[in-house]
Amino acid sequence: MIRVILTDIEGTTSSISFVHEVLFPYAREHMAEFVREWQHEDLTVAEQLDIVAEKSGCDRTDIDGLVRVLEQWIDEDRKETALKTLQGMLWEQGYQHGAFDGHVYPDAAEYLRFWHDRGLRLYVYSSGSVKAQKLIFGFSSEGDLTPFFSGYFDTNVGGKKEAVSYRNILDQLGVEPQTVLFLSDVEAELVAAESAGMRTCWLVREGDLTETDKRPVARDFREVDDQLLQHR
Numbered sequence: 001m002i003r004v005i006l007t008d009i010e011g012t013t014s015s016i017s018f019v020h021e022v023l024f025p026y027a028r029e030h031m032a033e034f035v036r037e038w039q040h041e042d043l044t045v046a047e048q049l050d051i052v053a054e055k056s057g058c059d060r061t062d063i064d065g066l067v068r069v070l071e072q073w074i075d076e077d078r079k080e081t082a083l084k085t086l087q088g089m090l091w092e093q094g095y096q097h098g099a100f101d102g103h104v105y106p107d108a109a110e111y112l113r114f115w116h117d118r119g120l121r122l123y124v125y126s127s128g129s130v131k132a133q134k135l136i137f138g139f140s141s142e143g144d145l146t147p148f149f150s151g152y153f154d155t156n157v158g159g160k161k162e163a164v165s166y167r168n169i170l171d172q173l174g175v176e177p178q179t180v181l182f183l184s185d186v187e188a189e190l191v192a193a194e195s196a197g198m199r200t201c202w203l204v205r206e207g208d209l210t211e212t213d214k215r216p217v218a219r220d221f222r223e224v225d226d227q228l229l230q231h232r
């Protein structure tokens with residue numbers, strides 16, 4: 001029986017275009033100014049710059065160089081934890097200043113509430129930092145959805161295409177793998193979750209939906225509910 005839902009964000013609860021056309025450009029535009037302002041004031045920023053220097057080989061004292069690395073990582077959609085930490089801090093300013101709301105599909109909001117009210121435990125697993133996850137759901141176009149979630153996981157548990165990450169999540173939750181349903185739009189993530197024993201559903205929100213016998217496929221959260229949760 002499914003007791004826990006673990007959901008991805010980009011392409012699953014929220015549109016890919018919001019992440020790539022609103023969040024990433026905002027981070028790119030403000031990265032240089034943000035790093036310059038906070039590099040000596042905020043220990044977390046300084047620590048992320050240490051990691052960026054170590055990973056890229058850029059000199060730690062070359063702030064322009066480090067900013068260029070970060071901008072390049074944004075352009076390449078790299079899922080580097082240090083970049084994601086900085087992006088979350090930057091987006092906090094954007095949400096608080098009203099530059100944007102977090103996009104969440106109406107069906108996702110409706111069923112997150114419905115599943116929560118039916119006693120399912122809801123968790124997020126995204127490459128975006130935990131701070132960024134709380135922001136997108138806290139400042140969402142569908143209202144504050146954070147009360148529905150029991151917890152959040154980011155790349156500190158590992159990459160989303162690695163089975164060990166899902167085993168780490170299961171260890172932290174203390175539940176049997178078969179009681180967890182993982183929702184994502186990326187097949188490689190579903191395969192990794194299945195290797196850890198989780199059940200999965202593939203969200204195909206845009207384009208043609210091709211049925212597969214490997215796992216359930218759904219266009220939206222209502223279809224997830226119809227296929228996997230209605231008779232639980």
Ligand SMILES: CSCCC(=O)C(=O)COP(=O)(O)O
Pocket residue numbers: 008009010011019023079084087125126127128129132133136160
């Ligand atoms: C928390 S919203 C920003 C998501 C993000 O930064 C990202 O890279 C998308 O990752 P996901 O694992 O949600 O596909």
Ligand SMILES: [Mg+2]
Pocket residue numbers: 008009010011012184185186
């Ligand atoms: Mg995704």
